[in-house]
Amino acid sequence: MRADAQDNRKRVLAAAEEIFGRTPGASTEDVAKLAGVGIGTVFRHFPTKTELLEAVLTVRLERLRDRATELAGEADAGAAFFGFFSQVVAEASTKLAIAEALLASGSAAGASARNAGAGMREAFGTLLSRAQQSDAVRDDADFPEVYALLIGASRGATAANLEPLVRDKMLEILYDGLRPDRS
Amino acid sequence: MRADAQDNRKRVLAAAEEIFGRTPGASTEDVAKLAGVGIGTVFRHFPTKTELLEAVLTVRLERLRDRATELAGEADAGAAFFGFFSQVVAEASTKLAIAEALLASGSAAGASARNAGAGMREAFGTLLSRAQQSDAVRDDADFPEVYALLIGASRGATAANLEPLVRDKMLEILYDGLRPDRS
Amino acid sequence: MRADAQDNRKRVLAAAEEIFGRTPGASTEDVAKLAGVGIGTVFRHFPTKTELLEAVLTVRLERLRDRATELAGEADAGAAFFGFFSQVVAEASTKLAIAEALLASGSAAGASARNAGAGMREAFGTLLSRAQQSDAVRDDADFPEVYALLIGASRGATAANLEPLVRDKMLEILYDGLRPDRS
Amino acid sequence: MRADAQDNRKRVLAAAEEIFGRTPGASTEDVAKLAGVGIGTVFRHFPTKTELLEAVLTVRLERLRDRATELAGEADAGAAFFGFFSQVVAEASTKLAIAEALLASGSAAGASARNAGAGMREAFGTLLSRAQQSDAVRDDADFPEVYALLIGASRGATAANLEPLVRDKMLEILYDGLRPDRS
DNA sequence: TATGAATGAGACTTCATTCAT
DNA sequence: GATGAATGAAGTCTCATTCAT
Structure with missing residues (x-):
């Protein structure tokens, strides 16, 4: 692919992330406008609106995966786990809007997004295991429910449009539930 | 209003609840078809798609409010609180889809839905206070964060499409966080 | 026809005259509301919106015909002619709106309106002849062009939404053209 | 704008002028069909039916303005004035239909049409002044009433669907009224 | 007869997608 | 490759007309 084509692809992706993060119902034309390209260019790189949404979601998920992988190398496994959890929740609103837009487009996420997810x-699972091994998280919490809590906290924070302070208090309650019994 | 009109109104509302619960992006025509009436009838009862969505959401919220009010009279305040919490989460998926559809229709919930909400x-706040007075829920948990947890758990369960078993384990963790310190 | 039916018919007609005079694009429902009857009643008396409009127009035209016939008996033929002319122009706006509504309904006026017209x-033609015989109007003005002037002045006054003063000055010019040569 | 787009814009405008001139209540689809383009194309060039109608009306008015301006340079001021008057009346029917369609679309003419009007x-006012200065039109006729006569004659000719001969006789009467007193 | 709820064709408008330039 | 004009299916909503109550 030519260099300028590469460039355009990136600009479209960035524009899409911004727009769909704000307005899940935005039109492809809006994306083109923000990216500063013609609408034809958007469709050349992403033959379908669904594919564009998937690409955006994939980028987001890969970023999270990388962050999780990075944190997996840290010494304090508990801090790594809870730090990642908090960060995901803090950044949730944009990503969720994108996921919803994708859903509304009438398609479950395709291969690439699924892979990134x-x-x-997997990276989050590693963080969890290590946190449990170092006694920072209770042992009887299996991955599915912890993951559901991550999703739920993200969505709760987004939907209620929580102030950071309230969000932190909500997470503190949740983390208390996740920590091993102190008795 | 005539009896048959009342009937139709109910059928439209029921159809809308079912359809939008499944497919937030559904068209008004779909609702009419499921209700077995002409599209004009839908618009006679709900002059705007937004109003239809609001009506559906209002019904849902009123049902929850009534349930909460009812539980507020029970002897075991802790059981009442956690029972309501669990029920809301269990039934969340449909209501959430409706709320999303409403949002996508470009309008914050109108007066009636806001009132019902x-x-x-308020009823949920009462359940919380009583649970705290009877030492079933920790005292330092204020309403905003608890409500955010309710929303979040609902959304998490819905989004992840959790099996009941996993959902219960998720809630158990959450409830542990909400209970007073066990030390 | 029963007395109350007669009554309803009149009320519908009056309401239609008022509404269509103001708002040529008004709906039949609006007429029913103003008349204080159900929409079914409107359609029972006037099976078609077009027929309703025609009835209204017919009433208007008959009123004008009666006025012209009445004036034909007056002594001063010139005063009668110009008086009628001025009156028609003054009252034009409502009637025109109705005629337009009828036109927009996609039908030339039907039998009854044509007859009334x-x-x-004919009555206006009599007024003209008598005015010409008494030397109040020039002889070479034939009916078609004088009638066109009547229509035109009516429409001009209506369209331009003239103040009465300007309207009178306009008519004065026109009447000067209609009077016999002053040489 | 690309050449082919320019072309289509013109074709749509021409089609609209023809259709709305004939049938004020015509649908946008009809315009598209006559123009030989998809309905989407009509809306791309004129995002609203109202805007399309305005554009058509503006074109018409600009044409008249240009003609008046052109005539203002002629030597015989009287001939210029009466010539313009006659031409406006002769071409009135189409323009009027358009103006009505615009009115029915629920909007007073927008900026561009107002400007053109x-x-x-103004150009017509100039023609009038010059005709008065050269004693072709009576001095006591002010602009408002003369303009009302122009509108009225146009509408009268249109509404009555006058044959050219009758129209000319009507105008002759009107012009006699406008000329200075011959005594 | 009166009522007003039901109907559905048709209007305007949006937007994902295609294709000529 | 890029552009943006063209397309038309689909959605929301209106309203003349019909029909059950």
């Missing part, structure tokens, strides 16, 4: 979940 | 929150 | 034109 | 009136 799987990678992210 | 406020009523529901 | 013919009657009115 | 003002320009036309």
Whole structure:
């Protein structure tokens, strides 16, 4: 692919992330406008609106996966786990809007997004295991429910449009539930 | 209003609840078809798609409010609180889809839905206070964060499409966080 | 026809005259509301919106015909002619709106309105002849062009939404053209 | 704008002028069909039916303004004035239908049409003044009533669907009224 | 007869997608 | 490759007309 084509692809992707993060119902034309390209260019790189949304979601998920992988190398496993959890929740609103837009487009996420999601979940699973091994998280919490809590906290924070302070208090309650019994 | 008109109104509302619960992006025509009436009838009862969505959401919220009010009379305040919490989460998926559809229709919930929402929150607040007075829920948990947890758990369960078993384990963790310190 | 049916018919007609005079694009429902009857009643008396409009127009035209016939008996033929002319122009706006509504309904005026129109034109023709015989109007002005002037002045006054003063000055110019040569 | 787009814009405008001139209540689809383009194309060039109608009306008014301006340079001021008057009346029917369609679309003419109208009136005012200065039109006729006569004659000719001969006789009467007193 | 709820064709408008330039 | 004009299916909503109550 030519260099300028590469460039355009990136600009479209960035524009899409911004627009769909704000307005899940935005039109493809809006994306083109923000990216500063013609609408034809958007469709050349992403033959379908669904594919564009998937690409955006994939980028987001890969970023999270990378962050999780990075944190997996840290010494304090508990801090790594809870730090990642908090960060995901803090950044949730944009990503969720995108996921919803994708859903509304009438398609479950395609292969690439699914892969990125799987990678992210795997990395998060590692963080969880290590936190449990170092006694920072209770042992009887299995991955599915912890992951559901991550999703739920993200969505709760987004939907209620929580102030950071309230969000932190919500997470503190949740983390208390996740920590091993102190008795 | 005539009896048959009442009937149709109910059928439209029921159809809308079912359809939008499944497919937030559904068309008004779909609702009419499921209700077995002409599209004109839908618009006669709900002059705007937004109003239809609001009506559906209002019904849902009123149902929850009534349930909360009812539980507020029970002897075991802790059981009442956690029972309501669990029920809301269990039934969340449909209601959430409706709320999303409403949002996508470009309007914050109107007066009636807002009222019903406020009523529901108030009743839930009462359940929380009583649970705290009877030492079933920790005292330092204020309403905003607890409500955010309710929303979040609902959305998490819905989004992840959790099996009941996993959902219960998720809630168990959450409830542990909400209970007073066990030390 | 029963007395109350007669009554309803009149009320519908009056309401239609008022509404269509103001708002040529008004709906039949609006007429029913103003008349204080159900929409079914409107359609029972006037099976078609077009027929309703025609009835209204017919009433108007008959009123004008009667006025012209009445004036034909007056002594001063010139005063009668110009008086009628001025009155028609002054009252034009409502009637025109109705005629337009009828036109927009996609039908030339039907039999009854045509008859009433013919009657009115005939009476106006008599006024003109008598005015010419008494030297109040020039002899070389034939009916078609004088009638066109009547229509035109009516429409001009209506369209331009003239103040009465300007309208009178306009008519004065026109009347000067209609009077016999002053040499 | 690309050449082919320019072309289509013109074709749509021409089609609209023809259709709305004949049938004020015509649908946008009809315009598209006559123009030989998809309905989407009509809306791309004129995002609203109202805007399309305005554009058509503006074109018409600008044409008249240009003609008036052109005539203002002629030597015989009287001939210029009466010539313009006659031409406006002769071409009135189409323009009027368009103006009505615009009115029915629920909007007073927008900026561009208003501007064009003002320009036309100004140019017509100049024609009038010059005709008065050269004693071709009576001095006590002010602009408002003369303009009302122009509108009225146009509408009268249109509404009555006059044959050219009758129209000319009507105008002759009107012009006699406008000329200075011959005594 | 009166009522007003039901109907559905048709209007305007949006937007994902295609294709000539 | 890029552009943006063209397309038309689909959605929301209106309203003349019909029909059950």
